[in-house]
Amino acid sequence: METFKNIGVIGRMGSVKVVETLRRLKTYLIENDYQVVLEADTASMLPGHGLQVASKKLIGEICDLAIVVGGDGSLLGAVRDLAKSSIPILGVNRGRLGFLTDISPDELETRLNAVLEGDYIQERRFMLDTEIKRNGEPTGFGTALNDVVLHPGRSTRMIGFDLYIEGQFVYSQRSDGLIVSTPTGSTAYALSGGGPIMHPKLDAIVLVPMFPHTLSSRPIVVDGNSEIKLIIDEANESWPQVSCDGQKELSCGPGDAISIAKRPFRLNLIHPSDHNFYATCREKLGWASTIAAS
Template identity: 60%
Template sequence: MEQFRNIGIIGRMGSIRVLDTIRRLKRYLIGRHLHVILEDRIAEMLPGHNLQTSSRKLLGEVCDLVIVVGGDGSMLGAARALAQHKVPVLGINRGSLGFLTDILPEHLESQISEVLAGNYTTEQRFLLEAEVRRDGVTIGEGDALNDVVFHPGKSTRMIEFELFIDGQFVYSLKADGLIIATPTGSTAYALSAGGPIMHPRLDAIVIVPMHPHTLSSRPIVVDADSELKVVVAEDMSIYPLVSCDGQNHVTCAPGDTLHVQRKPQKLHLIHPLDHNFYAVCRDKLGWGSRLGQDNK
């Protein structure tokens, strides 16, 4: 008896390679006599598919497993929609990096077969929830698997703000922005801004200033249960943005406050048994192989 019977498929829009992989995946799963459900948006790109369709939100309610075909950006969007349903999610990489989507298309049948047979590992990745308040009233909110970024938007000017952690004042800062990242997001934008790489199992959040005006402002790693508050300076002339995973944006006014904390629901991410975080880092970040061995 298969552990997964109802399998949802989400795909990145606008990619011929993604559509080709979804067609191949669909044929394979149907050949295994599994019930396949397509996300409605990708289903429109596959005329004549003759399959059940569903919104992304409802996929989490009706599926035992959701497979995301695309890059890490596709996984980020899927994670925000699916985390609350606790449905396991598996990624097939059709992007560039693939930190989160780790099955290669050329190994699709063999590795999916292993997963269907129960040969896989599961990781729980936490998300952040961000809320922007104005005079105590929420004006915008969003979730992020990678990071919440406070930045000046199209302006080239620095922004000024104050940072509080668990109600305690940390510092006031002029900078190009501030990145608040999960361990999952530590290998994304936060890394390019000088933040540390954190293992996905760490229960921590990293706060990374972007080109701060003072060179002594360094990344800070705090407990994942911390409550963070960023207060926008009241005398600023620009309106900065808060971006969640670079996909959802809220415009802030001077005096607004950004509140960030861990989201209670987690993403249940499936990996093949041979998944190795450090091997992924070696491959994606160009780290050296063991001495005397070719870099593969």
């Protein structure tokens, strides 16, 4: 396996626990002769660090590995700037759930030592691009690792829209919106909406209706290469929004077309070698862990 020498470090702002872990991480990397590059905002949390500082985009160009300290949301925010470079990304969990940031601060040095010496597994996760057009002209663009969500915004009105998959009409729906999720996002918002859990290796997209007016509306799983299009009903009285990973909001209006498709660039996610998706589900989702005797 590839080993790493030049390491970019990105931390979540505004957390004392993140700063504490960043200090430990910096000390470990420097003592073990790694070249460390701090992301610009992260550097402001470590005054007097004496290290090279760069933007996320530049870290993607000059480093062998990016380490993100924070929660899953911190990693989601970082990948949009890093995905084009295909730099491997490793997460240290300082958030709540930690499906993506799976190294615990309690075992930081031990786990990190193994990964940096080449003892790790690598996953290629795909992302989604979304584009909004009004009268054929683009008005907004976003990228998501977890999900693209059509929702009412501040309005309490239902949204009327038509769904097309690969150019084929699927249905007209009135609901609170639609969650379009990757396998990575299937354990996030889509799960709370009643969607299925999908293994990260699947090349599939799930569409989860949000409180549909018709009770027969159920989640649909489609091929990962499908092009999905939503057309907002011309008679829609509200101006809904499209959210990318819950972090970027795009406005849309009656008659707008929302296109969603797989992004050409994949995220290169690094895990410790004993990472197990089902074990993570057991831990994070509270599944029973007793193995029955045969």
